[in-house]
Amino acid sequence: MTRKLFGTDGVRGTANTYPMTAEMALKLGAAAGRHFRRDGSNGHRVVIGKDTRLSGYMIETALTAGLTSTGMNVLLLGPVPTPAVGYLTRSMRADLGIMISASHNAHQDNGIKFFGPDGFKLSDADEEAIEKITEGEIAPAQPANIGRAKRIDDAGGRYVEYAKTTLIRGTQLNGLRIVLDCANGAAHRVAPQLLWELGADVIPIGTSPNGLNINLDCGSTHPRTCAAKVLETGADLGITLDGDADRVILIDERGQIADGDQIMALFARRWAEADRLRDGVLVATVMSNLGLENFLQGHGLRMERTAVGDRHVVERMRQGGWNLGGEQSGHIVMTDYATTGDGMIAALQFLAAMVETDRPASMLTRSFEPVPxxxxxxxxxxxxxxxxxxxxxxxxxxxxxxxxxxxxxxxxxxxxxxxxxxxxxxxxxxxxxxxxxxxxxxxxxxx
The missing domain is CATH 3.30.310.50 (Alpha-D-phosphohexomutase, C-terminal domain)
Structure with missing residues (x-):
């Protein structure tokens, strides 16, 4: 079928215009509920996270109404990173996870991303089935079977504690001065907390969301803001996330920017040396620099290219059984740890490399010379x-x-x-x- 609603990463558009209207969100919620509530029982649950856009309140409420109308129980996580929704969907034994976010886009846009019970983004078949259901009459639940909704207060804390487990036990960031730009987005609370608890001296920016300033002159799409702060404060590293924290761009102590290609190059080499990189393969997209591909070949490794979009990267990784991939834009996918791109976990792995090698960021962020x-x-x-x-x-x-x-x-x-x-x-x-x-x-x- 020809898809009208779903794009490369869920449903996205300008808030209060089709398809990002309250009416469409309600219908999508009901359709997803009908698709995933297969046995008619009242034990089905959905987790919903969001970023900090003003329109998130409207869409969250509409989705909740649609889901509960078909008998799904809704657990509202509040503002959390997209990868936290993937993790908590699986951790909390939910049948479905939903993230309300337009990622790196400006505040006027919003989106709805769906995760299956395994924590991975939905397959094309599931998305097409949900879209088809929205085109007809959606059967509601009987009055006694209408779902319930409640807020989960410790969602961010659960994610923080999990993220710590991705480091070798005992790893501490004591003595490291880090500028952290949260893009006034979904990670504005959890990311500073995570680094502080690991011992870092954190200089947070982009942590005052007002519903309209997400990604505004900050975050991974505007890394110069973080770079200037790194130089001003003499920090060891700058970490810039996007609005939903599924991508990261790094800044070394000299203010130089390292994109996803450089991060993947470092991880691929280190993982290969530790015999962790499955089959010696890194999955990247057609946008990744030719210099990265040449670097991998020089180390006896191989690049698999996909269409643009972290969803395509993850699909190819799962097909091949590979565990490292990503995009130049900063989506770093490590299926040993997460089901989607995770900016903070990628940043933690880079910090671990700094600690283990006792080298400054500038020696780790330039693995290859990019082709112009x-x-x-x-x-x-x-x-x-x-x-x-x-x-x-x-x-x-x-x-x-x-x-x-x-x-x-x-x-x-x-x-x-x-x-x-x-x-x-x-x-x-x-x-x-x-x-x-x-x-x-x-x-x-x-x-």
């Missing part, structure tokens, strides 16, 4: 298909011809925003600029 890469985004109006325009197609074919044997070109529509992304890699930076800017110019001319 340029990425530009162009926003388009609803209903406009820029990539179908003859002029744009001609520009793309010309760019491919010019890059042949010298680099690579990737053009795709974002799965979460109305953007076309143009990315190219090439050792010749002049050619790189010409190719990317030429395609963007053609798209702007016909937009």
């Amino acid at each position: 890469q340029m990425l530009k985004n162009l926003r388009y109006a609803p209903g406009v298909d820029l990539l179908s325009k003859v002029e744009v197609q001609t520009a793309i074919e010309d760019a491919k011809s010019r890059l042949n044997g010298r680099g690579r070109l990737l053009i795709r529509k974002s799965g979460t925003e109305p953007l076309v992304r143009v990315m190219a890699e090439c050792d010749d930076e002049s050619l790189l600029n010409d190719v990317v800017n030429g395609i963007i110019a053609e798209m702007e001319a016909v937009a």
Whole structure:
């Protein structure tokens, strides 16, 4: 079937416009409840987490109404990271987990992500089944079987305690001065608490959410804010999360930014040396830098590339039985510890490497020299298909011809925003600029 609601990572859109309306959230909740409440008993439960967007109150309430109307019992976690929802879905024996978040997007957007009882994001088949149910009449539960809802006060604490267990017993961060940017998002309480309890000297920023400032000039999409604070305070490391804390970008003590590719390179090498990297494989997306792939090959390791989206990374990891993957944007997936990208657990693993090697962050965040890469985004109006325009197609074919044997070109529509992304890699930076800017110019001319 053609999917209208679900994109690359759940359902997402601008709050109070389709599909991010209270009406649609209620229907999605009821449809998910009907799909997962298979035996008619009243023992089924759902955990719901959210980030700090103002619209989260509206969507949380609507989802709860829809779920309870079909007999599901709802456990409200409040603001917690997306990976905490994946963990708690499984830990609390829930039939379904839901995270209300639009991740790194601005406050006006929101989204609904679903997790199955195993803590992993839903399969395409489950998403399609839920979407199909929303298109018809959804049978409600009998009055005596309507579900209940209650708040869980210790959800964040449960996640913090679990995150600590991912470190070797006895690992402490004493003496480390860390700037932590929580993007005014879902981790604004749990992340500082986690690092402080492990002994770090924490300098928190982006921890004053007001419903409208999530990801605003802070977090992983604006790492310069954290970098400036690292230099100002003389910190050993900067950690920048996004709005739902499933991705991380690191800043070394010199203020230099390390993206997900550099983090994955470090982990892959260390895990391979410890005989922990299954089959010597790292799963990454088509956006990861060619320098990362060359680095892995130089260490006798292999990269498996997937489509963009941590969900695609996780699916490929599960298919191959591999345990490390991620994205350049900072989703680091370690299935030994988590069912989805987890910014804080990835940061903990990096800090553990600093402690174990007694090396500064700058010696661990530059495993390879990236091939020059340029990425530009162009926003388009609803209903406009820029990539179908003859002029744009001609520009793309010309760019491919010019890059042949010298680099690579990737053009795709974002799965979460109305953007076309143009990315190219090439050792010749002049050619790189010409190719990317030429395609963007053609798209702007016909937009």
